[in-house]
Amino acid sequence: MTKKFLLLLTAALVAVPAAAQDLGAPIPQDQQVESVAIEGDDDGPLRGTVTDESAWSDIGIAIPAFATDRDRPTPANEAGTGALGREVARVITANLRNNGLFKPVGPDSLPQPAFAQVRAPAYGTWSGQGAEMLVQGYVTARDDGRLVVGCYLYDVQLQQQLVREGWVVAPGDWRRAAHKCSDLIFSRLTGESPFFDSRIAYIAETGPKDRRVKRLAVMDSDGANHRFLTLGSATALTPRYSPDYSKILYLSYVDGNPRIYVYDIGTGKQTLVTENRNPTIAPRWSPDGKYILYSMAVAGNTDIYRVPATGGTSIKLTDNPGIDVGGSYSPDGSKIVFESDRSGSQQCYVMNADGSNQKRISFFGGRCATPEWSPRGDQIAFTRIAGDFNVAVMNTGGGGMRVLTKGWQDEAPTWAPNGRIIQFFRTERNTGRSGIWQVDLTGQNERRLPTPVDASDPAWGPIRP
């Protein structure tokens, strides 16, 4: 196998003049969410688990409003911690229901437990309502203004607490506590890793098909806390959150040419990924955030390059007259799956992270584009082009291909942090209208994400630190 490394001109990341950046105001950086010990029933070992996948979608989960010890107004919600407790339960209910995983019943059709009952459920009441599982919790305001949210999961049949956890959050981060609680319940009942407390970067689209305005935007995994990051005077495409959420890689036409920028969320400043006159596209992070992959066209020929995230020398990973583009690291950082038309049409290839040992893995009918390695490491999602465009998965050797969606043009899959759900964007025939959708690995549970305007290029970040 020919392995050719081409050293490019060394270039430090160079700041771009602020006036030419198309950027809106920077958004506040993440606040810390702190775990806190909370009181609960510690009697005896847990007797039962509920990890049987065939059963868990049918579990009836009751999620009454979270209680409070003393109703106090908070900056998050002037109606007070009592009303906020109801909102928290609503967010958890929506999370569990929208992902097709459970059949939760929310606070608006359930009795509200008193504060004292959070740690000592009235099991008789809940079993009488047919609930198998019960989520209770509380919201209290501390004197320093921060909120404490406690989250408890009970097995109604066993009359036992399964798990509990508490968090201290800034009032503006109360939804994060609801997502943490959703993750706790999801993980305890399925044995899977969490994914609700995460964010999504994407491209917000407005305007007619031939003059589409495309802006960089971010939102929570459930569509809340939505923000536009660019103003729309320049086309923005293909964002990727850094693993620590401090930066976003994306493509912008802000200087008239397609180029990859590194946008620093805390400072609101952005830099070119590499100082070079050639167009750069398709940015990706390594799992540890230390490297950036990008694709660059030189005299019309596109190849894949790697550069340290802090700037420095780029290394050329592919060297082929075909279009080599994209790239997605395996979770351990040792391999990269990418797309190339070197065989005559778009197909998926795997190489070592240093560019060696490039091998085609897709040999089923149709084309393989935009491959993305699952965070679990066992699957690769991609756009399968066989007439229509659909999202499909295969194992890392290219076997076991399964098509998950049935749209006319479903494109660019991105994995949930736990590797169980895939988001993608769907474009409508003729109108060009686009939206973000998600589907689970069974292909059975598909839904559209709520976004304020049309949306494309979703990029799901990891569980928030």
Place this chain on the structure above:
Amino acid sequence: MNTKIATILLLSSAMGLAACSKKAPADIPPPPVDTTRPTTQPTPQVQPTGPAVGTQAHFAQAVGSSTTIYFETDRYNVDTQDAAALQAQAQYFARFPQVTFTIEGHADERGTREYNLALGERRANAAKAYLVSLGVDANRISVVSYGKERPVALASNESAWAQNRRAASVIIN
């Protein structure tokens, strides 16, 4: 010479600012002619009231539909019809050596976004290489790919996609 280069740079950066509202050339009627501005070079072939040299309208008037060449699905080769169009362009650029231009490469919507950006780049460079082989100075030609982001035909059918798989030469002025 230096002054001329500086002027071109200034003008092209002004173009850059206006680029967002600029539509694909095949899609727009010729802009209203500014008769108050004298042409910088006398051109007997063009009527005095016609578009000024160095404008897209002037270029389009001279070469007709040959401002744009079209490609088969996923292809970027210059076929016979494309070659004829590029020869007409090359003659124009030989006659007006002060004119600089950008080749915009495009793809139809039936490709993935990033691949189409690379494909548009390939198409624009194929057109550039052909023009250079005909004697046009490579330094006069800029290249930019828009992938599938700027269609001129808006339907989702074969006819529209054929119109969108294109490399369009656009005068920088």
